[in-house]
Amino acid sequence: MDEELHACRFPSGLPAYLLPKPGFVKSFAILATRYGSIDVEIDDPVSGRRRKIPPGVAHFLEHQQFEMEHGNASEIYARLGSNVNAYTSYSTTAYFFTATRRFTESLELLLEFVLKSHFTRESVERERGIIESELRGYEDSAGWRGFYNMTRALYLKHPVKIDAGGSVGSIKKITRQLLSRCHELFYHPGNMVLVVCGDLRPDKIFRQVGNFLKRLSPPPFRPVKRYFPKEPKRVARKRITEKLDVAHPRLLLGFKDNAANLTGKKLARKVVEVRMALDLLFNRSAPAYSAFYETGLIDDSFSSGFDLDVGFGYAYLSGNTHSPGELQKRILDVIKKARRSGFSNKDFKRVKSKLLGHSIRYFNSVESTANWLFANALIGITHFDYLDELEKVTRAGVQRTFRQLFQPSASAASIILPRK
Amino acid sequence: MAREPKYLGFRREELAPGIDLFTKRDTSFKTASLKIYFLTDLGPDATRVALLPYVLRCGTKTWPRMIDLSRRLEELYGAILSVDVGKLAEWHSVSFRLNVVADEFIKGTGSVLEPTMQVLSELINEPRTENGAFLPGYMEQEKRSLKSHIESLINDKAPYAIEQLTRHMCRSEPYRFFEYGDVKDLPGINGKNQYEFYRRFITRSPIAVFAFGHIEPRRVKKLVCDYLLPDGRRKRRVKKKPTRVTPKKLRTIHEHMKLSLGHLVMGFRTGYRFGDPGQSAYSVYSTMLGGHMMSRLFTVLREKESLVYSVHASASLKSLLMVYAGVEAKNRKRAQKIILREMKSIEKGDFSKAEFQNAVNHLASSLRSVRDVPSRRIGTAFVQYRMGRPNSEKKIMKTLMAVTPEDVMRAAKTVTPDTYYFLG
Incomplete structure (x- = not known):
């Protein structure tokens, strides 16, 4: 480059x-x-x-x-x-x-x-x-x-x-x-x-x-x-529900990261690993996505993300659904199964090549380039370090991080229900 | 032979009647962007049009399921293939967007562009069918998804309010149709009649293909001809100009909803069409009124009166001006009064040189920056092409710089109130 x-x-x-x-x-x-x-x-x-x-x-x-x-x-x-x-x-x-x-x-x-x-x-x-x-x-x-x-x-x-x-x-x-x-x-x-x-x-x-x-x-x-208070490992509440003027119920299922104690390259590596795990399990190319979408459990709004900062972090899945309870259960089932079976090498390679391609896109605009550099600078690394971590990521690493973060006991649901 | 004019630097080539290719190479970008527009008139078929690209995205001959398509694109270094529908004056567009990493940034051998075009070609020309119909399962799935998408508009109150105003204000014009259609139409749509619609649509809609960025124009032309060019025998045509309406009586609509913050949208008709002489003056007017952070309405309603967080005015290709303000119900009347007062004041020429210049600078900067954003560059060139107004950045800039404060006052005088709408 x-x-x-x-x-x-x-x-x-x-x-x-x-x-x-x-x-x-x-x-x-x-x-x-x-x-x-x-x-x-x-x-x-x-x-x-x-x-x-x-x-x-x-x-x-x-x-x-x-x-x-x-x-x-x-x-x-x-x-x-x-x-x-x-x-x-x-x-x-x-x-x-x-x-x-x-x-x-x-x-x-x-x-x-x-x-x-x-x-x-x-x-x-x-x-x-x-x-x-x-x-x-x-x-x-x-x-x-x-x-x-x-x-x-x-x-x-x-x-x-x-x-x-x-x-x-x-x-x-x-x-x-x-x-x-x-x-x-x-x-x-x-x-x-x-x-x-x-x-x-x-x-x-x-x-x-x-x-x-x-x-x-x-x-x-x-x-x-x-000062940050010592945060217990357990979640505060398993579920919070609120009613608003929306068309459909909406589920946001979060996973609390109880090992968010990283900085620098290690933090960048973890971000890559979690992104890959989420893509492998819940992206359009994943069987679970197809199964949810084809049966109408989710719509186009279904997405996932991971926020990791120094000292705290959480991964989440969110989207409109006619049945937040059912979607939550199905997501947790997929996670439980993947915790046992891990990921296939073929899928891992495919998703990695996608992320490599996407990282090149950051350079297409001054805003995205700068914001990317900025996010890296905050944790004390450069985008070269990030690309390095992306190159070096392994399937075993993704599996390890996935098992650490995605524990059903560390998850909680936020549900928005239509008022009417 | 007269030189073919350029559309923001894009060179146009007619591949067949009604099918045009626009190319522009720019290697500051590391990807190749391709966008294909199919155009039709906005009308009662809006729901079918909206459903179309999503059904096509479900599967093709070689990649029969969505998961197969997604996996194929991931293999191609995360090639992006997305579909969308849009509203352009009184036209309805279906678009397919492709973005791939340029071959030279990819380790190893092989091209990514060609195999991605192959995927796109199948998606458009060889969708998965059974006995001359789209698969019932796919139809149900995409009808459900579209229904949910349309209904979800209400989740975001500001865009919802703006759409509601459009519906009321343009109730007897094609512009009233929402680009994603109406849930009421969905039960009547099935795999058979949608497939028939698809066949008509792809053989009769004008097509514009844009290629931009890290590309080789000649190679792109070959790929487009080899992979994408559909049937060129039928006439591809859409209506020429949008309808024009003069408002008779001001209408006011209040939709009740329990909200912390209300949403006021005021709709006006204007005297300008895209490309009219004087259109630049009108752009300066709407920008000065509510098009940037130091616009009149932002300064007065937010900074001086501390009445709103968000307020803006936006002009559309349909010659409408919409003024939006997120305001508490108890302050609605006051906000409305201030908005009208400020519009009147600009009309009377009660604005400073700096205020005028700020708006011009904002537009100039926005125009210059189009060059850096492939999607905006393609979008703007497409509008120029459809409106029959080829133009270069330099010429648009020259016209903009020639606008005077008097021109802005004249533009302001053509603005007539039509409908006011409040949600909250």
Whole structure:
């Protein structure tokens, strides 16, 4: 592959990656902090005291960061003709933009509005109203509620079970001071990652970022210690059911990963192994899929996934079904059977060649390339390492990981039922 | 001989009457993308049209079951073969999309493109049948799946609300038909009559084949001719232009549902058709109103009034303008009033130079970026082709840059309210 990755770490601790894409019109940059919805209990490095942060602060900050001393970041991006956006996940908050012109100015603005903060009482109050409307929208969303209920069923203590945006109630407690403090704690360059992709010159871009950081001159980086309660192996509840205005019942069956203690290449390898196991058992090319689909137990919406982070993880299967109970039973039967019989070499090879083909597709757009690099950077590896792990994956490894993760006793169901 | 105009850089070749091939090589991409459109008029057959590609995907002569097809594609380095249906003004399209890794990125020998084309060819031309009918089992399965798909629209409230408005607003035009059809039609469809429909459909629908990315145009042409070219004897034709309607009286519809957040969609008719002079001005208008993060409605309703999280305005090929706002029921009237007030204000020219320029910049950037996204590039070229407006990026850009604030005011004046709809 003719893709060359450039990497550098600035004195303030920020790692940056750039992958040039000659011939592409769009450029993309993503700047993210390792701070997400699960960081709700920490040691304050200044006072040394342990403190709790109300749910929804990371997400509130994500909204609030766009307010700058001299206007709103979105507005300036609009003037530049670039598109900007952001999201908050369990363990990160990410800000990114796409530009077809004036990349340097757009990047400067990204560094500026994310690394500096400017909160006024009015802007905080205004944002509270917008976030409230956003949260209300999620309350009606079957997809969102299904996931939220699944994590609540899987976890007893870990904050992954908290609603990522907080609640209409919890965001009422968020003050300007609290937002400022969390920005100081978590938006230090040493706690962040920058990834850039486009028809760009690495030396020029790195020099620009270096100069910005020099001017910013942040204090020495002191990592924030997070506390996560010890999570029992068992699940909190076997099932959570909720009624919403949807057309069909929907099942989300989750499997809690009780060995989510990996980082780096090992974590990447596990992600590959679980992806393969899910494809081998539940993809369109699997006998179980055909059996479910042909009898009308599932429809086109049936899918699977795996979220693995440092310290927690879960695999899931989801889809519309006329009978969530029956589908759950059938999925568990398939899993029990595969735990005994394992996977055939022929199937393993076929699915592996598919995943190799798919990994080449990541390079087809600046966004997917950068997001892929970014996901790898967060766990401290590069996409070369990932491709290496994909090449090296073995059938025995997939089987071992599959047996560890997919234990019926570690599963829980989230069911959405139609109101009528 | 006059030079054949290009559609966003795609070279067009007529392979047979009503069958066109469009190619464009671009090796910045590591895959080859192929998309085949079959086009028909949107109408009472919508459900049959929607069902068609899904029934074809169930099995072919060589790969008789879906699982066989899936496995074959996995072997070919995860070749992607997907089907879809779409609504383009008052046309209904059935499309087959192929995406394969370019041969040079694959270790070992052999081509992936050719065997994948073989699969696609069978899917379109040699579906699995029995006594001149699609298999009853496959029919039942896909009817069930389509039914579930149509019914699931309600799960996502915003797109559901927009579709409901379309149905009410265009109640006497072909545009009212949902691209996935209507569950009411399903009981009347069986393997026999659907197969007859399929035969008519593939022999009478105009076909456009697009190939883009890491491809060799001449080789693609040969493969398309060898594998894909169906019967070229019959006339392949669709209706030329969409119907035009002038709204008489404003209608208001309220659909009740117990929701935390309500959904307001306001439908308007506009004076512009795709490719009309002045269409660029109209694009600037709708973008300025609600087409980006700093649009008028986003700034006022979200940033100033803190009333909504999501609000946007979108223009369609059918000359409609839809304004959407996710708003609590108690704030609905206020949101509606503000939307109309802001539309009026733009019409009167009450906007800053920066506001105007932001919209132009947004459109320019979006136009430039089409080059980087194979699916958008193919989609945009297809629209140009169907609307009979070949154009280059450069020319579109020039027209866009020539738009003045006065043009935008003129465009705004052609917008007439038709139907307002609220869910919640």
